[in-house]
Amino acid sequence: MAVQVDMNLEEAVLQFILENPGSLKSVISEAFRLSDYRLHRVFRHINRELDGCCLRHDATNGVWVVNIDSGMCLGHEWVGAGNGGFRQCHEKPLFSDGRCYKHSEFENPELTAFKRRLTYLIGPCDPNPWHLTQLSLDAVEELFQTLRRISPMTQKDFDERIRLLKVIISARAWLKWKDLMRQRGAGNRIPPEFEQRHRSSSVNTFEYSIRKYYVILEISPDSTKEEALRAWKRLAKLYHPDSSAGKASDEEKMKEINYAKDRIFRFRRWD
Numbered sequence: 001m002a003v004q005v006d007m008n009l010e011e012a013v014l015q016f017i018l019e020n021p022g023s024l025k026s027v028i029s030e031a032f033r034l035s036d037y038r039l040h041r042v043f044r045h046i047n048r049e050l051d052g053c054c055l056r057h058d059a060t061n062g063v064w065v066v067n068i069d070s071g072m073c074l075g076h077e078w079v080g081a082g083n084g085g086f087r088q089c090h091e092k093p094l095f096s097d098g099r100c101y102k103h104s105e106f107e108n109p110e111l112t113a114f115k116r117r118l119t120y121l122i123g124p125c126d127p128n129p130w131h132l133t134q135l136s137l138d139a140v141e142e143l144f145q146t147l148r149r150i151s152p153m154t155q156k157d158f159d160e161r162i163r164l165l166k167v168i169i170s171a172r173a174w175l176k177w178k179d180l181m182r183q184r185g186a187g188n189r190i191p192p193e194f195e196q197r198h199r200s201s202s203v204n205t206f207e208y209s210i211r212k213y214y215v216i217l218e219i220s221p222d223s224t225k226e227e228a229l230r231a232w233k234r235l236a237k238l239y240h241p242d243s244s245a246g247k248a249s250d251e252e253k254m255k256e257i258n259y260a261k262d263r264i265f266r267f268r269r270w271d
């Protein structure tokens, strides 16, 4: 779309961006046949003219945003390259940062407190299920119940809550499984629903397949080489077909244990 420049170039550009706030830089360049360099120079002049408006270069999106209506959400939305790029969101601002549910950076104070508590419990890290398995099943259950009661205030809260719930649910499944194993004795295989959960919630299938081998050896993923060896020996004694102690002796199980040990040692680069 070429724009006829029948007035002063700066005025024309100013009018264009006021009419199309959020346009991609490339759209403006093309409309006025300006190089990036010349466009920058024009904008430098225009900045002074924009009384009460905010002209902002959004580096991630390569877009110039003019927030002209403070009665609307200050976030912007992608409307497609064909429509110029970004437009100011038309929702009502609901939060103190002048943004709507979807765009607000506001966080429910309860969620902030919850995250602070989590950091206190497991240390400053991006929480994953294994961090949480250091805690007791009761503690994890309590975290789950607390988080479940927090209602999200913004889209950001909503996404964060889902992410944390997934981590906690996964840790809870693992702790429950360990508990079950303790009750049943070491002879049982992984309950199929537990395997299923891991597979379906898997982001990195490789990591989760390694995880399975830790479960088979009944050790935690941060175990030392010595701990892994000890666990393997203990299980081997239990399952070795020639073992006298092997009341549960089972050739298939023995193969599984050996394979798990093999995979973990290879993965951790032990020899």
Ligand SMILES: [Zn+2]
Pocket: 073, 074, 075, 076, 089, 090, 091, 099, 100, 101, 102, 103
């Ligand atoms: Zn919005």
